Amino acid sequence: MSYIINLLEALIVSYGLVELCNIDKKKIFFILNTIITFGISNIFDCIDQNFMPLSVVYVILWCILIVIFNRKNIIYNFLFIVFIDLLCGLCAFLPILTLYKYSRIIAGLMAKIIQLIMTYEFIRFKRKYDYFEDKYWLTIIVVLLLGEIIIVSQMEQVIENGYLLSCILISIFIIIIMGISLYFFRLIEESNLEKERITKLYEKQKYQDLTYTFMKSAKDELDRFEHRMIYKIRNVKLEIEKHDYDEAIKLIENYRDEIHRINRTVYTGNGVFDTSMMLKLKELEYDVTPCFTISSREFYNNVQFMNLVLELLDAIHVKSLSLIIKEEKNICIVQCVGKDLSLCFDEMKHIFDKKIDFVYKYQMQENDSIDLFTLKIRMEDE
DSSP states (O other): OHHHHHHOOOOOOOOHHHHHOOOOOHHHHHHHHHHHHHHHHHHHTTTHHHHHHEEEEEEEEHHHHHHHHHHHHHHHHHHHHHHHHHHHHHHHHHHHHTTTTTTTHHHHHHHHHHHHHHHHHHHHHHHHHTTSOOHHHHHHHHHHHHHHHHHHHHHHHHHOOOOHHHHHHHHHHHHHHHHHHHHHHHHHHHHHHHHHHHHHHHHHHHHHHHHHHHHHHHHHHHHHHHHHHHHHHHHHHHHHHHTOOOHHHHHOOOOOOOOHHOOOOOOSSHHHHHHHHHHHHHSSSEEEEEEOOOOOOGGGGGGHHHHHHHHHHHHEEOEEEEEOOOOOOOOEEEEEEEOOEEEEEEHHEEEEEEESSSOOOEEEOOOOEEEEEEEEEEEOOO
């Protein structure tokens, strides 16, 4: 029967290591680790060394296997290995204290059931909050490891010296502390979700305010444009009546250029981006021809991306500019094309010295006829 218990332990341990250590070749690792763990536990059963020596051998062998199958995050994987090893011993203490004197087999099976439940619940916790920052996960594992070490040491004293109330109370207290720690990190997650919700509401309100500002500005400009149109048409009519066709043509061309400057509508399906760009294009002192061939996705409404593009336009000094924003697979390409394109490098340094969450690179190409500034940004998969 001990072989069945050892096999159950090997299966549970392999399951825990596969899920916690992010193994690439999961099936191969699971089978190999199960065989090795099962064999080692049987060998140590034969020589009657099932406590500290077995734990040390387990940790060493599991570390070697993990490094072979996954060489990333070695420190975190080592902490998870120690956690799984301590969990094996911790789950065995309660059945040993209560059921071992009645039935060794029942105590062993109960220990494995408790181990499976605790392993499964911790894996669920890790999957749910896997995106926690590394410092949070390091704190969680260290707290759990310290708690397990203290509980194991207290339980060993109970086994050696009988039921000591102080040891039992300390163990209960440590378990409560461990539970409170996990609950604390759950509160952190809820706080982050609330912060994200408030941020989205703020961005939505900001977009609504920008839209209202743009509509009001567009209405005022259309009113002014209508009055100017009536005035200019009258002037063109007067010049034609005077047979001064050159002056009439000149007025028409000036009027056409003015219409071109006003027609700066941007529509890509990204609401905040479109509104921000339209307002910015109206503010710039130089003429900009926008050419945007991008899809509708959250990346373009990202505050950091929009600020990067808007500040880039402020750092450019040129008479006229073609602004191109396009996509190539998962790369957003922003290009500024113009003759005698001048960049304020102090402003550029200030822009790119800021903390930006996405990966980017940029370059400037200059020649006699036209200059090209290219910014490439990696977009996260959605």
